Amino acid sequence: MAxxxxxxxxxxxxxxxxxxxxxxxxxxxxxxxVGLLGENGAGKSTLVKxxxxxxxxxxxxxxxQGRPFSQGNPRSAREQGIAxxxxxxxxxxxxxxxxxxxxxxxxxxxxxxxxxxxxSQTQGLFDGLGIDLNPLRPARGLSIADQQMVEIVKALxxxxxxxxxxxxxxxxxxxxxxxxxxxxxxxKDQGRGVVYISHRLDExxxxxxxxxxxxxxxxxxxxxxAQIDTTQIVxxxxxxxxxEMFPKFDAEVGDVVLSVKGLTRAGVFHDISFDVRRGExxxxxxxxxxxxxxxxxxxxxxxxxxxxTVSVSGSVLRNGSPSAAMSAGVALVPEDRxxxxxxxxxxxxxxxxxxxxxxxxxxxxxxxxxxxxxxxDWAGRLQLKYANIEDPVxxxxxxNQQKVVLAKWLATDPALLIVDEPTRGIDVGTKAEVxxxxxxxxxxxxxxxxxxxDLPEVLxxxxxxxxxxxxxxxxxxxxxxxxxxxxxxxxxISGALA
Ligand SMILES: Nc1ncnc2c1ncn2[C@@H]1O[C@H](COP(=O)(O)OP(=O)(O)OP(=O)(O)O)[C@@H](O)[C@H]1O
Ligand SMILES: [Mg+2]
Numbered sequence: 001m002a003x004x005x006x007x008x009x010x011x012x013x014x015x016x017x018x019x020x021x022x023x024x025x026x027x028x029x030x031x032x033x034v035g036l037l038g039e040n041g042a043g044k045s046t047l048v049k050x051x052x053x054x055x056x057x058x059x060x061x062x063x064x065q066g067r068p069f070s071q072g073n074p075r076s077a078r079e080q081g082i083a084x085x086x087x088x089x090x091x092x093x094x095x096x097x098x099x100x101x102x103x104x105x106x107x108x109x110x111x112x113x114x115x116x117x118x119x120s121q122t123q124g125l126f127d128g129l130g131i132d133l134n135p136l137r138p139a140r141g142l143s144i145a146d147q148q149m150v151e152i153v154k155a156l157x158x159x160x161x162x163x164x165x166x167x168x169x170x171x172x173x174x175x176x177x178x179x180x181x182x183x184x185x186x187x188k189d190q191g192r193g194v195v196y197i198s199h200r201l202d203e204x205x206x207x208x209x210x211x212x213x214x215x216x217x218x219x220x221x222x223x224x225x226a227q228i229d230t231t232q233i234v235x236x237x238x239x240x241x242x243x244e245m246f247p248k249f250d251a252e253v254g255d256v257v258l259s260v261k262g263l264t265r266a267g268v269f270h271d272i273s274f275d276v277r278r279g280e281x282x283x284x285x286x287x288x289x290x291x292x293x294x295x296x297x298x299x300x301x302x303x304x305x306x307x308x309t310v311s312v313s314g315s316v317l318r319n320g321s322p323s324a325a326m327s328a329g330v331a332l333v334p335e336d337r338x339x340x341x342x343x344x345x346x347x348x349x350x351x352x353x354x355x356x357x358x359x360x361x362x363x364x365x366x367x368x369x370x371x372x373x374x375x376x377d378w379a380g381r382l383q384l385k386y387a388n389i390e391d392p393v394x395x396x397x398x399x400n401q402q403k404v405v406l407a408k409w410l411a412t413d414p415a416l417l418i419v420d421e422p423t424r425g426i427d428v429g430t431k432a433e434v435x436x437x438x439x440x441x442x443x444x445x446x447x448x449x450x451x452x453x454d455l456p457e458v459l460x461x462x463x464x465x466x467x468x469x470x471x472x473x474x475x476x477x478x479x480x481x482x483x484x485x486x487x488x489x490x491x492x493i494s495g496a497l498a
Pocket of ligand 2: 045046399
């Protein structure tokens with residue numbers, strides 16, 4: 001049955017030479033949660049942006065509640081009942097939550113803003129969804145998860161009939177994802193339609209009623225979740241079988257590359273000591289907030305430490321100096337790639353090659369040529385999806401932007417590669433590809449330190465698992481003993497396995 005709420009048919013959208021949408025369709029019924037799936041660059045966000053009024057289709061029809069949807073105007077899209085929640089919401093930090101919910105359309109009584117009405121309506125909507133936030137507090141300092149909740153409430157305040165979430169869970173902890181799912185189910189119970197985009201298939205099969213799978217801009221399959229399994233979904237997404245999710249090769253373990261001794265940053269992490277050797281992949285596991293990212297930031301010198309030492313290949317690194325770390329052969333692929341990893345308006349080639357070429361003192365012309373060569377080579381190895389290597393990085397899909405950051409650091413041929421959540425936002429096929437790459441580099445003698453909240457990834461890839469809890473290293477678990485249980489127990493229960 002065609003979706004009685006939303007129906008997109010035969011959607012086409014081209015950007016220059018890129019066919020972002022090439023025969024996409026999507027059906028959503030009232031009271032249904034549809035999972036929208038597809039590899040990086042498949043066209044999911046382009047479809048979403050069209051429904052948000054940011055793009056107009058070149059061809060195709062969109063029907064919303066039986067009426068033709070008027071395209072190309074964000075305000076009109078909202079008025080027609082579509083609300084979009086993005087991975088990183090953009091609230092006004094200094095406005096209260098109530099003001100953020102009603103921004104631009106505050107209720108008035110007798111020509112004056114009806115503050116009390118605004119606050120009580122916001123409170124009512126919070127209560128209705130079980131959200132525990134004060135409408136009077138400013139948005140500044142809210143977690144991403146809470147900011148998304150405010151966006152959802154905003155959608156409800158305009159009585160949106162269709163709520164689209166574009167990778168909302170990418171930066172959330174497990175508990176936050178659970179809350180998001182609860183809220184999504186309430187929206188469904190209220191008879192609204194929900195479109196949920198995620199690269200985490202387990203989330204999608206748990207939450208959604210049906211899935212729509214896109215590949216290369218076209219919709220290739222739609223099915224009820226109850227009638228399919230993840231293997232089938234993956235086959236639709238990538239058009240082939242993925243045989244090995246975690247390709248792990250035997251690497252010869254060599255000399256110590258990274259040695260961390262007694263590393264302490266007051267109030268953040270305490271007395272952290274461990275080594276990583278050539279050929280090893282060591283995972284730093286723990287709950288969000290355990291201090292893992294903070295430790296790797298200090299190792300790379302982005303943050304200072306108060307005491308202890310970081311040595312690479314035998315020499316102690318200068319405290320708080322990323323350039324010293326880089327000269328010693330350390331590369332860090334940061335967690336927040338948008339802010340720390342990429343220069344968005346610059347070319348893909350420039351972004352990939354800038355770190356490696358900064359070292360070469362070649363002439364300008366030669367530089368341009370080697371830049372393209374290095375970039376094209378790595379783009380190929382990571383299966384980057386792009387139109388022209390000179391295009392700005394901001395034009396790439398989210399997952400492809402992440403591949404550019406990985407390429408940029410792998411291109412420097414480091415002795416130690418630190419990766420913080422290396423496959424967040426990366427589709428299943430490429431994820432296996434990234435794992436294979438890390439594994440291969442380890443065989444070639446690279447030392448890898450990996451921070452990951454993805455437990456299967458940790459168990460699949462790591463030779464050793466170091467577990468942090470509340471700023472301390474509480475356990476070291478060998479690959480043979482690392483299980484979901486042993487890692488989670490160490491991460492959550494004090495006194496366990498210390
Ligand atoms: N404004 C734009 N200009 C040029 N190309 C674009 C633009 N927006 C998207 N594209 C291209 O369209 C294709 C689809 O991108 P889109 O962002 O829709 O993918 P996606 O399915 O959301 O991927 P991801 O899972 O990585 O977020 C990509 O090849 C992308 O580079
Ligand atoms: Mg996207």
